[in-house]
Amino acid sequence: MTARAVTHLNFRGDAREALTFYRSAFGGDLTVVTYKDAGNVQDPAEADQVMFGQVSTADGLSVMAYDVPSDLPWNRGENAFFVSVRAESAEETTAYWEKLSEGATVLRPLGTAQWAPLYGMLRDRFGVTWVLDVVSEYDA
Structure with missing residues (x-):
């Protein structure tokens, strides 16, 4: 079995835009599952936000992202990761x-x-x- 670490980025409402941007930079495949797609809508205003998203390239680069729901704390932080x-x-x-x-x-x-x-x-x-x-x- 092989394991690998994947960077997972957390956003507040702009995960889809970020993932689309990263796909334009690196190429690869974009996967987006919204809260509505997953049947997990807690706030109707957030139904179309990203519950799971990922950009993956054939050469192994992968970045995941999601939109943190408004009922959970979120702070972008400073220098928390690169x-x-x-x-x-x-x-x-x-x-x-x-x-x-x-x-x-x-x-x-x-x-x-x-x-x-x-x-x-x-x-x-x-x-x-x-x-x-x-x-x-x-x-x-």
């Missing part, structure tokens, strides 16, 4: 960067770093911090 995407090439990393940076705040511009030939950090328009780099051997 989503790290480690690509095989500078071209792939740059392509993801260019797409994710739409409406984003650049925290560290894409460039060389001591541990990677290309590295950058940004906070996207949904408040999620992404760390992108090129996989390389670490030379301590």
Whole structure:
């Protein structure tokens, strides 16, 4: 049996928009199940919000998300987590960067770093911090 960790992002009403955006950045398949689809509507105003959502690519990248119901506490927090995407090439990393940076705040511009030939950090328009780099051997 093989297990893998998948980043699960929590939103308050804009999970579908975020997942659609991430699909535009990474490609892959988008799955969205609303509270109405699942027969789990607690608040009619939230029936079309995302109860389960996921973007999955053929090469293994996966991001899950849902809309936290209004009867549960939710706070975006600050620096609670980063989503790290480690690509095989500078071209792939740059392509993801260019797409994710739409409406984003650049925290560290894409460039060389001591541990990677290309590295950058940004906070996207949904408040999620992404760390992108090129996989390389670490030379301590």
